[in-house]
Amino acid sequence: MREQTWQRFRAPRLRRSALSAATAVAVLTAGAMTAGVLASPAAATATARPDAVRSGLNALVQADRMPAALAAVTEHDGRTRTYTAGVGDLATRSKVPADGQVRIGSNTKTFTAVVVLQLVGEGRIGLEDKVEKHLPGLVRGEGIDGSLVTVRQLLQHTSGLPDYEAGVTDDIIRNRYFDPHDLLDLAFRHKADFAPGTSWAYSNTNYVLAGLIVQQVTGRPLAEEIDRRIVRALGLRHTYFPAPGDRTIREAHPHGYRQDAPGSPWSDITELDPSAGWAAGQMISTTTELNRFFGALLAGDLLQPAQLAQMRTTVPIGTTGAGYGLGLMSRPLSCGGVYWGHGGDIAGFETRGGVTEAGRAATVAITAVPADGAVTGHVEDVVDTALCR
Secondary structure, three states, rough: OOOOOOOOOOOOOEOOOOOOOOOOHHHHHHOOEEEEEEOOOOHOOOOOOOOHHHHHHHOOOOOOOOEEEEEEEOOOOOEEEEEEEEEOOOOOOOOOOOOOOOOOOOHHHHHHHHHHHHHHHHHOOOOOEEEHHHOOOOOEEEOOEEEOOOOHHHHHHHOOOOOOOHHHHHHHHHOOOOOHHHHHHHHHOOOOOOOEEEEEEEEHHHHHHHHHHHHHOOOHHHHHHHHHHHHHHOOHHHHHHHOOOOOOOOOOOOOOEEOOOOOEEEEOOOOOOOOOOOOHHEEEHHHHHHHHHHHHHHHHOOHHHHHHHHOOOOOEEEEEEOOOOOOEEEOOOOOOOEEOOOOEOOOOEEEEEEEEEOOOOOEEEEEEEOOHHHHHHHHHHHHHHHOOO
């Protein structure tokens, strides 16, 4: 979930080091080269350019060697078209499930941020509250002081708190359960990156603390608050926060993969313990339901106007033209303007997408985290194509 380079905007990820996005040519050329399109009757006359989106997904499979790619494009009136390419299981050569569930990685941050901002709207949390107020004595280390870090800085990654990610490898997260405090222990072994409020650096640690603040203020588990306030409120039937010990993906899904090195055999990493992501990256959803979530968020269905305005107030991310608000990113479109979303990577899956000011939404997922940043750029290009058609 950490950003390593800003030559081209790349959304955050939970673990990137040993993952890539290529399978052996012999595997992928044996029948995984066509994309399927599934449209509901209501979407049959949608004005999307399915050929362009389909071609983009095919290129991710054929040229970039992705095991599979999925996409959903939703019009402002709710009409949705879904796409698939590649194979859902390299071992059985099964089809990619249309709108199958995927691990959504750092898109979880937006869900967490929405809950925090709802509590702000209820007067239970202040954006300028210091972390120390809600989690006394917890944030301590070299150059680290919870009495100097605000809730706003957590949500916007301007806290300077070190990221715990370096201590969480793919092999470790496959089987180990991490309590949120374990993740903080990993983070606070390191000194602060900078003084709070003086710069920007992506850190999953920020959202672990935001999740703990939600639990402290509400007296309820973060997963329960996300489910009650967002998932059930929007009727997202295929979106959930996995329970402790749940290493599976519940419903129809493509398998997720990783490679130890470019050209090496694929390893199936579909089943893992996602607790290393927690409030920063644990959730599961579908491309269609991510479109619904971001569309509802930007339409004002989840937050009061004042809190949504705060969420959309961004700081620059390098020189890419992208900006980071409070758990929400803006990214420039080739056709002008921006779209709003997040994106995320977690072992086996990468997702990119968002919604335009006009309400058109698109999400693309691939079933590996690419080692080559150019591949992530190609994923983002498909999103841009879908939103700018």
